[in-house]
Structures are given as structure tokens and as C-alpha cells.
Amino acid sequence: MSTTLRIALIQMDIEVGRVEANFARAERKLREAAAASPKPDVVVLPEMWNTGYALTEIRTLADPDGERTRAAISAIAREYGVNVIAGSIAERRTDRGGAVTNTVYGFDREGREIAEYAKIHLFQLMDEHLHLEAGDKPGHFALGDIPAGVMICYDIRFPELARKLALDGAKVLFVPAEWPHPRLHHWRTLLQARAIENQMYVVACNRSGVSGATHFFGHSMVIDPWGEVIAEAGEEEDVLYADIDLALTDEVRGRIPVFADRRPSVYE
Numbered sequence: 001m002s003t004t005l006r007i008a009l010i011q012m013d014i015e016v017g018r019v020e021a022n023f024a025r026a027e028r029k030l031r032e033a034a035a036a037s038p039k040p041d042v043v044v045l046p047e048m049w050n051t052g053y054a055l056t057e058i059r060t061l062a063d064p065d066g067e068r069t070r071a072a073i074s075a076i077a078r079e080y081g082v083n084v085i086a087g088s089i090a091e092r093r094t095d096r097g098g099a100v101t102n103t104v105y106g107f108d109r110e111g112r113e114i115a116e117y118a119k120i121h122l123f124q125l126m127d128e129h130l131h132l133e134a135g136d137k138p139g140h141f142a143l144g145d146i147p148a149g150v151m152i153c154y155d156i157r158f159p160e161l162a163r164k165l166a167l168d169g170a171k172v173l174f175v176p177a178e179w180p181h182p183r184l185h186h187w188r189t190l191l192q193a194r195a196i197e198n199q200m201y202v203v204a205c206n207r208s209g210v211s212g213a214t215h216f217f218g219h220s221m222v223i224d225p226w227g228e229v230i231a232e233a234g235e236e237e238d239v240l241y242a243d244i245d246l247a248l249t250d251e252v253r254g255r256i257p258v259f260a261d262r263r264p265s266v267y268e
């Protein structure tokens, strides 16, 4: 069985509050990326791509139980035979009395849902905590036979969450984001740290564009289990392609046996 995956990261602009425009853009870019040659195995979207940070209107704009997103993205996944990590969307949840979560779904090549994760750490600097509800389950999932994890944006500041996913077996971590200027060095350093300390691939898809006074710098990137950046976008809209080989995760974990050398009884 092949251990390689070709990944496509859709670094796109998002229009705050303009759900129709955002769906049209995301679906068009997904189709373009999925139809590329060589064909990607996994396509990734950024954070909150349906609404952007339209937080004061988020209850009205959010996708009720993610139904529209699920139908649209799983149909594209099935049509093109590609796995999709569908970034995150604002989801209005019946099971939470209409509260909104920042939710990622994943779909396999048959369009079946393989992942659902609601952002656990809400970003107070952008008022997320005033308008959204936090998730409470780590985003572990299976991409075929590959154990994987997903976290969203601010979550990467919490190494314990990435560690939990790695301890549960994740070999690749997907990170949809809306990470703005001026914290590019935090973005890069935190992503590399999560890759190095957990000896896993990190696939981080950021948005680009400007919204009000906030400038999103893109720089989506793919980092290998040694911490090397193997692909990185610039600031503008782009589709970034990278080939990853999951066998490298096992090789790195074998050479520096961090997981065997942990002493949780001392510090947990």
C-alpha cells in the first residue's frame, strides 16, 4: 500500500458575511484543485470560509447543522474521487440549542463523512468566545488507513492538544486557519514546533486577503516530521501542492524515540 499522499491547500480570500460568494468561490476552487494533474489525494480549505469573522451576525449566517456544507462538499469529494478536509465553517447546532461552533468536516473519496471537529480553543482577541461555543472533543480521525488529526488556528498554541492527537496515533495534522498579520513568526514557529515535537506532518491552510483592518497573510505550509517546510505559499490566493510520505513519520519516530522516552508520571 502506498504511503504517499499529494495534498492541495486552497489558500483563498473570504468575504465577511457574504455566504453565497464564499460558497461559489470555495466550490470553484475545490473543483479546480481536484481536477489538477497530477491529481491530489486530499484537498484542504481554510477556517470559517462560509462566513468569515461576521461574528455579530453569526447566528443568522451560520449553516444549520452544516447541512449545506455537507451536501455540497461531499458531492464534490465523490465526483472527483478526492478526500476533502473542508476547512471549517460556522455551524448553527440544533444539538446545542442554536449555538454556533467553528466546525471542520472531512470527507473521503466516496463522499462519506470521516471527520467532524469543533474548535476547542476560542480566540478572545477576535471575540470568538462572545459569539461561538467551544468544542469538547479532540479531532482524531482516519484518512483511509492513515491516522490523522485536525486542529483549528488558535488551537496550535496548545501543544497538549497536538500531543493528545499524536498519542492517539496521528501521523498528519491538518490545520485550517484565519491567522493574521503581524504574527507570521508565531504561525511558522508554532506549526514547526508541533511537527518537530510530535514527529508528524503538519498541513496548515491559511486564508489570504483583507477584512476591515485585519490582513491575512496566507503562507499556508506543509511541514515534514523533521520540521522542514517542504512547501509554502506567498500572501496571495493560491493553491499549494505538496507530496508527503507517511513512512517518514515512522522513520523519524524510530530514530529519536520521543514517545517511548516520555515520563508522563513526572509531569502529568
Ligand SMILES: O=C(O)CCC(=O)C(=O)O
Pocket: 123, 126, 152, 153, 154, 155, 157, 178, 179, 180, 183, 186
Ligand atoms: O493565535 C493567533 O495569533 C491567531 C489565532 C486566530 O486568528 C484564530 O484562532 O482565529
